[in-house]
Amino acid sequence: MAGQFRSYIWDPVLIISQIALMQSIYYSFLALWLAALDLLIQNSPSLDQIFNYDILGFSSVHGRLSMIAFILNSLTCAVGLLYFIRRGKQCLDFTVTVHMFHLFGCWIYTSHLPSTFTWWLLNIVCIALMAVIGEYLCMRTELNEIPLSSAPKSNV
Numbered sequence: 001m002a003g004q005f006r007s008y009i010w011d012p013v014l015i016i017s018q019i020a021l022m023q024s025i026y027y028s029f030l031a032l033w034l035a036a037l038d039l040l041i042q043n044s045p046s047l048d049q050i051f052n053y054d055i056l057g058f059s060s061v062h063g064r065l066s067m068i069a070f071i072l073n074s075l076t077c078a079v080g081l082l083y084f085i086r087r088g089k090q091c092l093d094f095t096v097t098v099h100m101f102h103l104f105g106c107w108i109y110t111s112h113l114p115s116t117f118t119w120w121l122l123n124i125v126c127i128a129l130m131a132v133i134g135e136y137l138c139m140r141t142e143l144n145e146i147p148l149s150s151a152p153k154s155n156v
Contacts, residue, residue: 018085019097025080026073026098033069033076041065051109053119067122074130081134088142091134099127 030050038045041061048055049066056070057063077098081091103123106114114120 018094021084022077022080022094022098023101025084026077026102029076029080030069030073033072034066037065037069047109051106053106053110053114053116056116056118056122058118063118067118070122070126071129074126075133078130078133078137081130082137082141085134086138086141088135088138091138092131095127095131095134098130099123 027050031045034049035045038049043062049069055063056067058067077095078091081094085091085094103114106119
């Protein structure tokens with residue numbers, strides 16, 4: 001097929017490693033954001049902050065700070081999409097995959113499907129932020145000029 005700019009080659013090892021990398025970025029930076037915000041209110045971090053959907057809410061300071069950590073984490077993961085996925089077309093796929101694994105993790109941790117409106121709303125907002133900002137960043141780099149020669153330009 002001559003004439004294609006970028007051909008797509010099915011590489012399951014690359015895709016699985018990118019999923020694992022994005023999942024590790026998601027949880028490691030979420031833990032860092034939660035730890036940093038827990039220092040503000042002198043609270044001890046726990047796995048409940050990540051996987052227990054009952055903690056999230058507007059009624060307590062702890063719940064609001066946890067929600068802020070999730071939103072900041074989606075911004076951090078958007079930068080991860082830029083550096084490790086590098087394709088604007090794939091940002092939504094990887095974003096939904098990361099959040100689906102998080103849904104399964106919450107389900108396994110609490111033995112219940114998350115049932116609070118706040119958890120679902122927060123995750124939809126985080127998916128939208130991560131996907132849109134990740135696509136924007138990736139498309140900006142995809143639209144950069146491609147240098148045709150390494151020789152310096154001369155002013156004629």
